[in-house]
Amino acid sequence: MRILITGGAGFLGSHLCDRMLAEGHDVIAMDNLITGSTDNIAHLAGNKHFQFVEHNVTDYIYLKGELDAILHFASPASPVDYLELPIQTLKVGSLGTHNALGLAMAKGARFLLASTSEVYGDPQIHPQTEDYWGHVNPIGPRGVYDEAKRFAEAMTMAYHRHHGVQTRIIRIFNTYGPRMRLNDGRVVPNFVKQALKGEPLTVYGDGGQTRSFCYVSDLVDGIYRLLMSEEVEPVNIGNPSELTILQFAEQINAITGNQGGIRREPLPVDDPKQRQPDITKARRLLGWEPKVDLAQGMQQTIDWFAPRVSK
Numbered sequence: 001m002r003i004l005i006t007g008g009a010g011f012l013g014s015h016l017c018d019r020m021l022a023e024g025h026d027v028i029a030m031d032n033l034i035t036g037s038t039d040n041i042a043h044l045a046g047n048k049h050f051q052f053v054e055h056n057v058t059d060y061i062y063l064k065g066e067l068d069a070i071l072h073f074a075s076p077a078s079p080v081d082y083l084e085l086p087i088q089t090l091k092v093g094s095l096g097t098h099n100a101l102g103l104a105m106a107k108g109a110r111f112l113l114a115s116t117s118e119v120y121g122d123p124q125i126h127p128q129t130e131d132y133w134g135h136v137n138p139i140g141p142r143g144v145y146d147e148a149k150r151f152a153e154a155m156t157m158a159y160h161r162h163h164g165v166q167t168r169i170i171r172i173f174n175t176y177g178p179r180m181r182l183n184d185g186r187v188v189p190n191f192v193k194q195a196l197k198g199e200p201l202t203v204y205g206d207g208g209q210t211r212s213f214c215y216v217s218d219l220v221d222g223i224y225r226l227l228m229s230e231e232v233e234p235v236n237i238g239n240p241s242e243l244t245i246l247q248f249a250e251q252i253n254a255i256t257g258n259q260g261g262i263r264r265e266p267l268p269v270d271d272p273k274q275r276q277p278d279i280t281k282a283r284r285l286l287g288w289e290p291k292v293d294l295a296q297g298m299q300q301t302i303d304w305f306a307p308r309v310s311k
């Protein structure tokens, strides 16, 4: 297959480039490098099956030649990023998704949308199943991301129903691993960086809010299986093992031997209180479930961050 990966120089996008090349496909990574980095794909330079195109998918996408699949991963993805880039976040989720779908239609390519657990907002059911419609504040600071992704899902289903485009929607829950940006503000890079510097870990609020963390290789495997499947409706991919942010902080301090303890900081507005994917559907339809536990995955992540954090 010849595959376009938008956001291909980002954290998930670059891991997808690696996986698709390993599967024997040709890959075009497209990125405007606002939050992505060519560092993430530097090892692919010179690979004749790989090409990088610097482009903002919010603008019309022109691409020569045939295309079999588009993986649409372009978007700021951390709360700090989308608070700093609110208009770009809304535009890439709406205009960018429209452009990518238009390209999929023109090329007869399969289209996979990177959606998110944020479509569930601050969820009132637990764990979250795909049939839950969510609890999102449209005008809150996180609304720029949540509503853009909800619009992107609606647009994807419209292209499927109205134009017959073969579409897939993955709802991605918290994912971590090598190549996360050191300063993206998310909890994993923040805690790892702080722990490696011997500083206190910044726990927002009382730390009682929960998350469920999935290692990147597991996520990428779920994406690949979904792309190859026939499922049109959204599928949750994430690791259901849930813990509080306070427990997570204590675990990071224990793994790294950090003596810095923790420091409380205010809870961001509309920070979801609990989040855990129900992955019954992924298990049943894709035969997928995560394999890497938090201790293993965090060790890999810490090893990757260590040489990049200046003490």
Ligand code: UDP
Binding pocket: 078, 079, 080, 174, 185, 186, 187, 188, 190, 191, 202, 203, 204, 205, 209, 211, 245, 267, 268, 271, 272
């Ligand atoms: N968080 C924290 N300290 C940090 C960064 C994040 O306590 O330095 C909390 C944040 O309030 C949220 C959780 O960790 O409850 C996960 O935040 P993240 O930004 O990684 O992504 P989210 O899951 O909120 O999209």
